[in-house]
Amino acid sequence: MTPLDLHSEKFARTGNLAGEGFRRLLGRPALGLLQTVIREALQNSVDAAPEGNRVEILLRFRTLEGEALAQLRDLFFRTLPPEEAETASEEEESANLREILREDQVSLLEIADFNTSGLVGPTRADVAAGKETLDFVNFMRNVGAARDTHHGGGTYGYGKTSLYALSRASTIIADTQTTYNGIPVRRVMGCHLGDAFEATTDGERRRFTGRHWWGRDDAESGVEPLEGVAAAELSELLGFPPRDESRPGTTVTIVAPHVDRGEDLRAELVETVLWNFWPRMCGFTPTGRKIDVSLEFEGEHVEIPAPEYYPPLDLYAEALRNVRGEGDGEITTIRCARPVADLGRLSIVRGLHAQRNLMALRDGSPMRDQAHAIALMRPVELVVRYLPGEAFADKRFEWAGVFMCSKEDDIEKAFSAAEPPAHDDWTPDMLPKGRAKTFVNVALRDLKLAAATYVQPKAALGTGEDRGPSVAKTAAKLGRLLSRTSGKGPGRATFPGGVRSKKKITISAPRFVGLEHRDSQRVARFVAELTNDGSRPDLLLHANPHLVLDGSYTSVDDLPGEITINLVDLSLEGRIAGQEGIRIQKAQGIVCCRVTVPEDAAVGIRFRFEEEGKA
Incomplete structure (x- = not known):
């Protein structure tokens, strides 16, 4: 197969946007670069889907070496930008394309969509298209395309600047199965976004924008994308995701992405997809609005769970x-x-x-x-x-x-x-x-x-005296507690007289460990850890259950009659007690308690210390 031709864009007499200016269009996104790329690319895929089409997305990360890498070098990047272009960029963490292709391994991040319209329309930006959509030229040629999708997600066109920014070589490849004037067509083209530079061409010194394209020479000082059977053949040789006229759409390949290979990358890809696109991935999402996302990582399929x-x-x-x-x-x-x-x-x-x-x-x-x-x-x-x-x-x-x-x-x-x-x-x-x-x-x-x-609704904030006694009962009936506290509400374990002991007698926050059934009723089990220096052996440890609504609490004394919570038992070192509490003596370690659970409710427990004989 004949290798692709390279075209490096010269500045026009009337001026052009230099490559570095193009890259700065991204600004400073709040998200990380990889997340920005995935968000933008999938938004564009959704926008490119005809109404009612279920979009399929494939994210694939793979590393080329040996013969596969040789194919990329020889067939796609046989001709590279001149040396002057390579030395122009001074960006940190970037490398020129020639150096990257000399490495033993080159990674590719591929974002492929199916059942979309692909990059439709003419391939030249100067061609009058009439009503034909200009997706191809807006993605591969133009800068700053206006939004043309009703209620679309990618309102700045294609977010393509983030694609180049993620590549260490500022280079991407597009492989699209699409249509032009209603006729199916396959297209493959590459683009590199560097800095402006000067070089000698045809015997004279000229200025170049830093934008370069790989395709087929058009005999008019430019290149067109490789099309038809030749495009499909090149795509197959380079191992891009297979597609034909029955599977229209686009694969965007980011050459040498700024990522570290490993489990963190795999997890970040899954997380980014779920965290940003779960509304369109749920099982209850209508078929015509759903996107199916699959992930391949170094040849291995990675499951993406159902968001719901x-x-x-x-x-x-x-x-x-x-x-x-x-x-x-x-x-x-x-x-x-x-x-x-x-x-x-x-x-x-x-x-x-x-x-x-x-x-x-x-x-x-x-x-x-x-x-x-x-x-x-x-x-x-x-x-x-x-x-x-x-x-x-x-x-x-x-x-x-x-x-x-x-x-x-x-x-x-x-x-x-x-x-x-x-x-x-x-x-x-x-x-x-x-x-x-x-x-x-x-x-x-x-x-x-x-x-x-x-x-904590503002209307419910205030002192205990501000709230009437019926508030908690009404809230419990409504299933929503208006205040986080009550006169007998929870808190840390308290000591007699309101003064915390200076000795080392403490109990940790209770931890829920499971549910069981007792006499056809649900029972919650809690555990906590008692630290006891033995200085106050007569102290009683009490466990007070409470109802939890919206993460707030109401004591059992505030509940309406139809809702009941009971302490089943409280145990420490084999000794079992109930509402009367358990004397701590010199024991320490795990404290267990069990509490009945009303239907459609959650319960919690609060521990407190009390001197024997004092209420």
Whole structure:
């Protein structure tokens, strides 16, 4: 097969954008570079899918060596940019393409989509296309393409600057099965984004932009993509994901990505996909809106779990169902008073802090932590970012919310326009004064308030004297406790007289260890560790159960009659006691207690010390 030709772009008389200027278009995304690339690429795939198509995504990381690497060198990169271009770049952690191709191994990160339209349209930017979509030239040639997808996710075109930034060589390859004027066509083309440089060509010194393309010489001082059977053959020789006219779409290959091979990379890829695209991956997502993502890592298939069964995304998924109107949870409409508009819908769901699959999560993963945030999204249902709120003090509980802005064009466009190029935030300061800026400001203000006060509503804050005696009972009946404390609420273990002993007698926070059944009733088991220096052997240790609602507490004395919680037993070193408490003597070690659990509720336990004979 004939190797590809190289075209290096000269500056035009009227000027061009230099390669380094192109790379700076990305700005400073809040996310890491790999996450930005995955987000942008998958958003573009969603935007490129015809209405009702189920999008399939393949993320593949592989390392070329030996004959496979030789094929890449000989067939694709036989001709390289001139030496002057290589020395122009002074960016840290980057290397020129010639040096990278000399290495014994070269890694590739491939992002392939299927059942999308591919990079449709003409291949030349100067060709009048009429109504034909300009996806190919906007991706491979142009800079700063306008948004052309109604309610799309990638409102800055293709986020292509992040692709080049992730490559150590600032080089990508596109392999697309698409159409032009309704006729199927296969195309392969490569592009390198360097810095501007000067070089001698045709006997004279000329300036070059730093942009280079690999394709077929067009006899007009440029190159066109390799097309047709030749493109399919080259794709197969280089081992790109197979496709044909029945599987249209695009594979973007990032040459020598800035990543470390290993388990952390594998975990980060899985995490990035789930954390950002779970709304379109749930089992309950309509077929026409769903994306199926698969991951291959060095030839091995890596399973990506279903979000609705993968904590903490299960809570977010439940909130999304509510926002969609498919669940039975509470919905709040975020409204703007002036001008009058419904800005979107919010749902927050609470639950027990479920166990995480820590083996599948890298250190520092946000999915390791106790959930306490609202996922912000537009109707395209791709997560923009997570707005953090106050977490439950009791780490056995967590909450997760979803806010989706309205589908109304003027409102959706306002939130879209507030996104920076990386699509990872809503920044109203980017908008001019007017309705759009007001919409985004009002929504963010109300969402921040909701996130900050969900655990502890402001209306319920105050001293114990401010709250009437019926508050806890009413709250228990409603299934929502308005205050985090009561007159007999929980806290650390207390000592007689309100003064903590200066001696070493302490008990750790109780830890829930499991459920069992006793006489057809659920019973929760808790354990704690008693430290005892023996200085006060007559102290009694009591265990006081309480109901937990929304991560807050109410004592058994505040409960309505139909809800009961009983202490089954309390044990220490083989001795068993009940409500009367157990004398600690000189014992220390594990304290166990069991508490009955009402239906559809959770219970907790509070330990306290008391001198014998004193109430």
